[in-house]
Amino acid sequence: MAFGKETTPPVKWRLSCRSLWPFLVFLSSLSHSAIGQIRYTVPEEMKQGSLIGNVAQDLGLDLQRLRSGRARIVTSQSVHYSELKTDKGILVVNERMDREQLCGDVTPCSFSFEVILENPMELHRITVEITDINDNSPIFKKDEIKFEISESATLGSRFLLPTAEDADVGSNGLQKYILSTNDIFSLKQYSSPDGRKYGEMILQKPLDRESQPRIALKLIAVDGGTPHRSGTVNIIITVLDINDNPPIFNQTLYRATVSENASKGTYITTLNASDADSGSNGLISYRFSNMKEQLADIFHLDETAGIVTLVGQIDHEKNKKYEIMIEAVDQGGLTDSSKLLIEIVDVNDNAPAINVMSFSSPVPEDSASGTTVAIINVNDADSEQNGRIICTTDSSLPFKIKSTLTNYYALVTDSAFDREVVSEYNITVKAIDSGSPPLSSTVVLHLKISDVNDNAPSFDKVQYVAQVTENNSPGMAIFSVKARDLDWNQNAKISYFLEDTQINGSPASSYLSINTETGAINAVRSFDYEQLKELHIVVKAQDGGSPPLSSNVTVKIMIQDQNDNAPQVLYPVQTGGSLVAEMVPRSADVGYLVTKVVAVDVDSGQNAWLSYKLQKATDRALFEVGLQNGEVRTIRQVTDKDAVKQRLTVIVEDNGQPSRSATVIVNVAVADSFPEVLSEFTDFTHDKEYNENLTFYLVLALAVVSFLFITCVVVIISVKIYRWRQSRILYHSNLPVIPYYPPRYSDTLGTGTLPHVYNYEVCRTTDSRKSDCKFGRAGSQNVLIMDPSSTGTMQRIQSEKSILDEPDSPLEVGFSFFCIPAHCVVFV
DSSP, rough: OSSSSSEEEEEOOOHHHHHHHHHHHHTTOOHHHHHHHHEEEESSOTTTTTTEEEEEHTTOOOOHHHHHHTTTEEOOOOOEEEEEEEETEEEEEEEEOHHHHHHOOOOEEEEEEEETTTTTTTTEEEEEEOOEEEEEEEEESSSSEEEEETTOOOOOOOEEEEEEOOSOOOOSSEEEEEEOOOOSEEEEEOOOTTTTEEEEEEEOOOTTTTOOOOEEEEEEEEOSSEEEOEEEEEEEEEEEESOOOOEEEOOOOEEEETTTOOOOOOEEEEEEEOOOOOOOGGGGEEEESOOHHHHTTTTEOTTOEEEEEESSOTTTTTEEEEEEEEEEEESOOOEEEEEEEEEEEEEOOOOOEEEEEEOSSSSTTOOTTTTTEEEEEOOSSSSGGGEEEOOOOOOOTSSSEEETTTTTEEEEEOSOOOOHHHHHHHEEEEEEEOOOOOOOOEEEEEEEEEEEOOOOOSSSEEEEEEEEEOOOOOOOOOEEEOEOSSSSSGGEEEEEEEEEOOETEGGGGGTTTEEEETOEESSSSSOTTTTTEEEEEEEEEEEEESSOOOOEEEEEEEEEHHHHHOOOEESSOOOOOSSEEEOOOTTTTTTOEEEEEEOOOOSSSGOOOEOOOOOOOSSSTTTEETTOOOOOESSSSSHHHHHOOEEEEEEEEEEESSSSEEEEEEEEOOOOSSHHHHHHHHHHHHHHHHHHHHHHHHHHHHHHHHHHHHHHHHHHHHHHHHHHHHHHHHSSSOOOOOOOOOOOOOOOOOOOOOOOOOOOOEEOOOSTTTTTTTOOOOOEEEEEEEOOTTOOHHHHHHHHHHHHTTTTTTSSSOOEEEEEETTTEEEE
């Protein structure tokens, strides 16, 4: 099948007579010739031998016609890109077709040839259009482009970027340019009338050679093919310097002092200015500005080094100070000015004296701004200029100096305090005179900030989750909560309390206790997972401030289950005097359901996963027990040789570590008639009762003649009381015990045999509205209950039935009964 074809019936061509005259003469001789045209579309770079189209099918010719007509391709091209397979009637690729080599950027790209057949003569034109594939990536002519841009370039300046060439066309050709991420240049793309795409860099941010002398970017050209192909070129931008930075003095005011008796050549000060420009633009010279003529004979300034020296005579009585304007000039004529203050002083031999008149420490952290901390008196024994005093303190501290009276200063707060951030300050108060050189004195005041209870305790978590295994010992440590208080001393002393919450109607303190100092939570009692799954309490952390501040946090304690409950067998019920047996007819097939052992485990999770195993059996080859469902089934055909009485011991194990188990004895009667079963099981029960009575009388006789009798009586009474209490606890507990009632049976035929009937199992919890119900399937099981002593009466049976039929009873259980001579059997 061709990639794409277009077939037309024979048509008349509009051809140039001059160019095709010989060919028309040839055609005129073809009295019975036919002319048709086919167009195929194929992608470039197809492998040699690839199918272009089925010529025979598209022209409506059969293969025999192609062979008899000696079909062949006629073309004026030097390279035969296609080949006609006359034996198959198909056109295949003969030479590699490169669209870019054949057509360049011309679209659509195609080539044509003719297929000629003889006898009769037929001429068909075939046009093959070559579609483009994305086999060429965009390519830049250079790997790196360099720009030199002056830092004075204006915003919005445009810089044309080189274009990339992509030999592909259409969507496979070049689609866009991407400029690497930067905040200085942006990229704007354009399309020329001929479809070529190019881009320009636009300056968005002023250039600064001093901060970024060189900028490296990448320009990426991306085509539209799938997957995309791209080409990359590096752009290196060098920022050219201009004289755009004037000299800058490192000080706005230069102060210097010189004694009036200083000699010529005395060094006064050094001026210092810097220029961020480079080269000649950064060379600086210094000079005095608007200087009086007489000062030129007193002070000298080195233009290159900026050193000011004394070259003349100075007199304190004539001039106490000199103020001189100075300039720094670079080679481009940019300047900066500053001031030089030279003070002429006499000998200053007395420093200011600082006296702290009053100082308050500590200061509460909630003190208002403007609170006076200290009163300071400052004196200087010098006179005039030497006696003028300036009192200052560190401006970075929250304090300031206020002048109250002459030579008296007040140190006051300038902002609010936070002791939790800064608890104390070292305040340096400096007093400096105006002498030359100036003399100064300092005093350091150590101020402490007293705490205010302004921070409540905070817990390190929003909620705590802890776990404890059930059956824990009372007093066991479970978990600890921790809170912190940013305050100090008593305000930061935290006490922990349990909030008055209820857990199952009881206060939380009856379950848990907390250490008021450490926050350790201990168990007050032993927990039982079957009664309580989790506890939610609220812990309050309270500091010792006045008034105290507090915060609460919720603590969730998960009770983890232990395998502390053994499985409980609900069916078959183990009776004391009566013998319960499941009846299996000898005609039972393989897989016959004898009975089902039903057990529950009040634990949870894998501790409650039960498995059933056959521990002992009269004939292990006859019965098997389902590992998961506890169903007892036959595993072979019952024969006449099998004993009537079959005794099975089934063990039920949970999946806990270590596992717990329970055993149950299943009595099975293999018989087809009830009298046969009755005779076998009656002898068995009478023998058992006789042996039990004989053992009892022997023990009783021995106990009467020995002191051991008294001990045995006490033990028996204790055991009875314990079992009675356990049964009462189980009766009143909320454990999910599932009562199970055996199937109902009836014998109404009076034939002495038990027919098969249908039975249904209903397992419901005491809270049946929230529990799942299991409806058993119909079965053909028979259950025998035989009481050799015949002590059961119809009245007791009827009374039990009336209890079960009460409307308030949580379970509705149907039952029936039948009687045989000397025996009454009730099935519930």
